[in-house]
Amino acid sequence: MRNKVIAGNWKMNKVLSEAEKFVQEVVDKDPTGQGVEAIVCAPFPFLAPLVEQTKGTSVKIGAQNMHYAKNGAFTGEVSPVMLKDLGVTHVVIGHSERREYFAETDETVNKKAHAAFEHDLTPIVCVGETLDQREANETMNHIETQVREGLKDLTDAQIAETIVAYEPIWAIGTGKTASSSDANEVCGHIRNVIEKMTSTETANQVVIQYGGSVKPANVDELLTQSDIDGALVGGASLEAESFIQLVEAGKK
Numbered sequence: 600m601r602n603k604v605i606a607g608n609w610k611m612n613k614v615l616s617e618a619e620k621f622v623q624e625v626v627d628k629d630p631t632g633q634g635v636e637a638i639v640c641a642p643f644p645f646l647a648p649l650v651e652q653t654k655g656t657s658v659k660i661g662a663q664n665m666h667y668a669k670n671g672a673f674t675g676e677v678s679p680v681m682l683k684d685l686g687v688t689h690v691v692i693g694h695s696e697r698r699e700y701f702a703e704t705d706e707t708v709n710k711k712a713h714a715a716f717e718h719d720l721t722p723i724v725c726v727g728e729t730l731d732q733r734e735a736n737e738t739m740n741h742i743e744t745q746v747r748e749g750l751k752d753l754t755d756a757q758i759a760e761t762i763v764a765y766e767p768i769w770a771i772g773t774g775k776t777a778s779s780s781d782a783n784e785v786c787g788h789i790r791n792v793i794e795k796m797t798s799t800e801t802a803n804q805v806v807i808q809y810g811g812s813v814k815p816a817n818v819d820e821l822l823t824q825s826d827i828d829g830a831l832v833g834g835a836s837l838e839a840e841s842f843i844q845l846v847e848a849g850k851k
């Protein structure tokens with residue numbers, strides 16, 4: 600049975616004091632256990648203090664992006680070596696905002712996924728369709744391409760460890776959630792694509808999250824779906840109380 604994984608993606612929000620206050624509230628409440636894990640994906644400047652603050656707790660700290668190179672002349676970038684050295688455990692790769700505003704492609708997503716495993720970081724690989732693609736019935740083909748290209752040439756063992764986040768772009772920050780059955784249909788499709796790439800056993804181990812306007816009011820229904828193993832949450836992950844409720848919803 601797969602664990603449920605709830606990850607908060609703060610995006611470009613908060614200052615350090617707010618970040619620390621949030622994490623303290625979550626750590627004090629410790630909503631994990633019973634098959635649910637909690638990850639906070641914070642902006643780069645907060646990673647070191649938050650890793651320190653969560654040492655010995657069950658809350659994990661993730662980054663929202665990274666470069667794929669170990670080091671080098673890439674002004675303004677952050678490498679997987681730096682993240683690993685700090686004690687970061689997860690990294691979001693290929694978020695639709697990065698694809699749209701920062702020219703991320705399936706090729707860079709794939710390079711970053713390989714780099715994550717080379718440095719013992721767990722990638723949270725994001726895929727999702729636009730509203731135009733959904734209306735043109737292109738969702739399934741588009742998702743298949745993103746999954747195949749993004750996870751290309753990873754070993755079966757690495758794919759089993761990958762977290763895939765299905766985030767329909769039209770549902771991000773809009774208040775429009777995909778219906779739980781539509782979300783589950785695409786998450787099931789992702790698992791089928793992975794099964795074709797690897798094996799049934801591997802596909803059954805992959806944690807597939809849904810993201811897009813997830814909040815305490817709709818998380819229960821999403822998490823009861825057969826192929827939805829967690830959530831990648833933006834807006835509703837900014838308040839500790841709401842994040843704690845989301846994590847608790849994942850308990851068995």
Ligand SMILES: O=C(CO)COP(=O)(O)O
Nearest residue numbers: 608771772811812833834
């Ligand atoms: O992009 C998201 C998480 O990565 C989803 O954002 P919202 O939860 O604000 O819709």
